[in-house]
Amino acid sequence: MEPNVRTSNQIPSKYARYSIPNAQTEFIEGDFGTFLTQEFITPQWAIGWLNFFIKEDTHLYPTTAEPMVALYSTIDGNIPCTLEGFGELVLQNRKYGFYYIPPEVKNDAFFASGDYDAMYISFSPAFLSQFIDHHPQFGDLYNRQQQEVQNGQVLPVYPITQHELGILNKIRYSNLHGKPQELSLQARIHDLLVAYFMVHDVADKVETVESEVERRIRDTAGYISHNYHLPLTVADLSKRTRLNLSKFEKMFKQVIGQSPKKYMEELRIKEAVRLLECTEITIADVAFKVGFADPNYFSSVFKKLHNVSPREYRQNSSGRS
Structure with missing residues (x-):
């Protein structure tokens, strides 16, 4: 003491x-x-x-x-x-x-x-x-x-919540005595346990649902990494994941760390870099091969990531070799 x-x-x-x-x-x-x-x-x-x-x-x-x-x-x-x-x-x-x-x-x-x-x-x-x-x-x-x-x-x-607080108050302010009080308190204990178990069981189910959604998101990310050269859209990917569009975009960013659009475009640009360095195909064909439908948009995304246009990147790459 x-x-x-x-x-x-x-x-x-x-x-x-x-x-x-x-x-x-x-x-x-x-x-x-x-x-x-x-x-x-x-x-x-x-x-x-x-x-x-x-x-x-x-x-x-x-x-x-x-x-x-x-x-x-x-x-x-x-x-x-x-x-x-x-x-x-x-x-x-x-x-x-x-x-x-x-x-x-x-x-x-x-x-x-x-x-x-x-x-x-x-x-x-x-x-x-x-x-x-x-x-x-x-x-x-x-x-x-x-x-x-x-x-x-x-x-x-x-x-x-107010429900649990009401149970706690019934325990605290019981005005019974002896055995009736003990029985009353035990009943309130059971009420509080039931409240806890109900919330716990719901939380377990939510966690299970979230785990399933996360699995589907990762599966879709894997699908993108193997098929980014196809004309994929974020809307199509959300349907594949069985989520509405806004939920899909939110969960994808939460699980993968970036938006589905950015994830897909970075994979496409990474492959475009390889093609620019290793082939002589046109800039437009590079764009089409990696999944861009519009060569001008491809050039815009490429420049945003590499600070030079695809043509400038190829020229610089040729100069280094």
């Missing part, structure tokens, strides 16, 4: 509005500011509400005695962290996601001055095992927890 740090299980009246009925409380105050932890703990899960009131920039070093798999929600604030065995990450404002935190290691969380609000739900291995069959990507977290692996892990995080 740092010097001048005081710990209590009572919440000072100044922070009474943050009090959660029936929760186990730890209030810590020091030169850096204060933070408040309030927990509900059952054998299957634990809910923890975290409030930080930071007076000056500081590093805190959260640890856990047992390996923890938690759904962590940042309601207010951005918190840069270093998770042992994983590396740097940011607990982002209004986002939530799953984390594996190794036991008995010192993680690092940086707090700039300000107020922060967050909530976590940690799960026992028995609870976690209930849904890994339907969501196998969580099997890695379960295995890490079982084996007490010393490397942290993070699954994708998603925005906290």
Whole structure:
């Protein structure tokens, strides 16, 4: 514990509005500011509400005695962290996601001055095992927890919408007691898990669709590299890729790094350079052979890339030889 740090299980009246009925409380105050932890703990899960009131920039070093798999929600604030065995990450404002935190290691969380609000739900291995069959990507977290692996892990995080925020508020402001409260909280936990899984599954499908589109874009780029001498148009290529024209142009540039038109013209000009250096065919025939329908447009594109016309390039090339 740092010097001048005081710990209590009572919440000072100044922070009474943050009090959660029936929760186990730890209030810590020091030169850096204060933070408040309030927990509900059952054998299957634990809910923890975290409030930080930071007076000056500081590093805190959260640890856990047992390996923890938690759904962590940042309601207010951005918190840069270093998770042992994983590396740097940011607990982002209004986002939530799953984390594996190794036991008995010192993680690092940086707090700039300000107020922060967050909530976590940690799960026992028995609870976690209930849904890994339907969501196998969580099997890695379960295995890490079982084996007490010393490397942290993070699954994708998603925005906290009004729907998720409503669930979190129902958890926080439950006015029940005893077993009814436990059952109510468990129902809200399931609601939050369902929300996370739904977003996660949709994101997986979007990623699959994007991967398929990327594959088709690369396939089309390969087709261009073998057939640039043909009278190809960007519109025809978009149809071949099964995308509308604007989507095709956007995705092609995103995947390949340049527009389909520029990609095709650079391939054509590269072959034109070879023909100008190695043959004596006319400039017009060079243009036609590499796929340009208009020799004047060919000359314009060539000059833009090489700063000389095709005729000047040939003359310079002959002079060098």
